[in-house]
Amino acid sequence: MLKAIAANAVIPLSDPRHEEVISLGVVAHAALEYQIRRGMLPRDVSDLRADRASLLPTDWQLQGSLYFYQRDGKPWLSWHGVDAAAACTLEDATHARCIAD
Numbered sequence: 001m002l003k004a005i006a007a008n009a010v011i012p013l014s015d016p017r018h019e020e021v022i023s024l025g026v027v028a029h030a031a032l033e034y035q036i037r038r039g040m041l042p043r044d045v046s047d048l049r050a051d052r053a054s055l056l057p058t059d060w061q062l063q064g065s066l067y068f069y070q071r072d073g074k075p076w077l078s079w080h081g082v083d084a085a086a087a088c089t090l091e092d093a094t095h096a097r098c099i100a101d
Helices: 024-038 045-050 090-094
Strands: 002-005 019-022 065-071 074-080 085-089
Touching: 024 045, 024 074, 024 090, 074 090, 085 090
Parallel strands: none
Antiparallel strands: 002 019, 065 074, 074 085
């Protein structure tokens, strides 16, 4: 799971509502929707965050790095978090078949 942190300054950092967990599948689905609408993959999280039609909240921040790329004609994602990493096709990620290392 990815940990996304809401950027709402009104909610104190100690409040559990300040954090929201987002799965790789949700991010992959948002990336596929982005690709369908724009004809290209997002480069990274900043493209998804800037996309007004995205399924993701506009104020989320990712702990780690997430990139999208083409490999063997298929869209892939690569995620590197604090204690885990994963790389898989967006299709596999949307069906929870992405194995984290």
